[in-house]
Amino acid sequence: MKKTILCLVLFYCIGTGLGHVPVIAGDNERLEMATLIHDPLKSWVIYDELHKAGEAHYFQFHLQQGQKLHVSLFTPGENNFTPTLVVMGPGISSLGTIPGYIEIPGDAGVLVVKSRYPGKASYEPFTPAAHYNVMDMDMVVNETGTYYIAVYEPSLRGSYGLAIGYREEFGFMEWIRVPWDVITIHLWEGQPPGFIFAPMLAVLVIGLFFLNHIRNNLFGWIGYFAGLFYIGGSAMTMIQMLIAFSRAAPTSQVFITLFFVIVPIIAGIVIIRIATQERIDPKTRVTMTLLGIVGLFTWVGLIIGPVLAIGASVLPSAK
Known part of the structure; x- marks a missing residue:
């Protein structure tokens, strides 16, 4: 058991490399409605879609003199979609041309950065x-x-x-909600919700056939389904890994x-053994x-599994 817990702690340490915190952009198709990035040095990522040719999305942030701006663009598909990025602000030496529909703040320099399809x-x-990394730039x-x-993209x-940004750091809730942020990423890639959750549902359905092995008490029932969520989340990750390997x-x-x-x-097998x-x-x-606690901090079981495990630990085990 100690080895299992140690493994999960290591899992937590490896996970710190994820880096980017997802941001919901909202309606930002006008300069005056630009999405505000509160700390552009912290590593953020926005998953969005240009719904039509000639549409533009705007983002706003504040930088001090001498600070570094790190920006990159990537796409999920193989359709040669390579959007252009424009950096606008004080002290920027203008370079490149932009279409007339791009709004520019007054007296700002304009730097146009073209993307390139990596193949x-x-x-x-x-x-x-x-993903296809189409553009990466740093500037002070x-x-x-x-x-x-x-x-x-015209x-x-x-x-x-x-x-945007390069400092890899997470707030508490930003870290905890990562499993559902990952679901959002797969939806952004164009995967149907039913396909994303199918491995989890398959594990839960298979688990129903073994209910006769569960002791008839709250600890056993809740603990058993906690273990299934751990295993189901793992199955979801495995399927996504295979999908990624079909393209990379x-x-x-x-x-x-x-x-x-x-x-x-x-961990899921251990929890099920405990529950039975x-x-x-x-x-x-x-x-x-x-x-349950370690699972919560290591993105296991869509948050649901760890919450069930923690809940089961305080529930009665008598019939």
């Missing part, structure tokens, strides 16, 4: 996913002030991801994803609690 996708091990700003980014529509060549980073697949399965025990002592309850 092959890059594997991202934490989601997991395969010369003046303190408000800066804007515009993303547009002739095509499509989905894009905009990553496997790299050594596959071992990170495999860790996300194997460790939750082990005849005798539940205080030590067993502590173990269930620890597995």
Whole structure:
């Protein structure tokens, strides 16, 4: 049991490399309605879609003189969709031309950064996913002030991801909600909700055939389904890994994803074994609690599994 908990703690440490915190952009098709990025040094990512050719999305942030702006663009598909990025703000030396429909703040310099289709996708091990990195840039700003980014494509529509910042840090709730942010990413990729959740549903349905092994008490029932959610979440990750491999060549980073697949399965089996025990002592309850807490911080079981495990640890085990 100690080895299992240690494994989950290691799982947590590996997960700190995810980096980007997702942002919901909202209606930002006008400069005056630009999405505000509160801390552009922190690593954020916006998953969005240009719904038609000639549409533009705007983002706003504040930088101090001498601070670095890091920006990258990526796309989910193979359709040669390469949106253009424009950086606008004080002290920027204007370079490049933009279409007339792009709004420019007064007296701002305009830097146009063209994207380039890379030809092959890059594997991202934490989601997991395969994306096309079409643009990456760094610049140090010369003046303190408000800066804007515009993303547009004059002739095509499509989905894009905009990553801003380089400091990889998460707030408490930003970290906890990662499993559902990952679902949002797969929806952005164009996957149907039913397909995304199918592995989880399959595990839950199969689990129903073994209910006769569960002791008839709240601890057993809740704990059993907690374990199923751990295993089901692992199945979802495995399917997404296989989808990514259909578009991107496997790299050594596959071992990170495999860790996300194997460790939750082990934890789920341990939880199910605990839930089916005849005798539940205080030590067993502590173990269930620890597995739930560590699972909550390591994105296991769509949050639901860890919450059920923690809840089961305080429920009665008598019939």
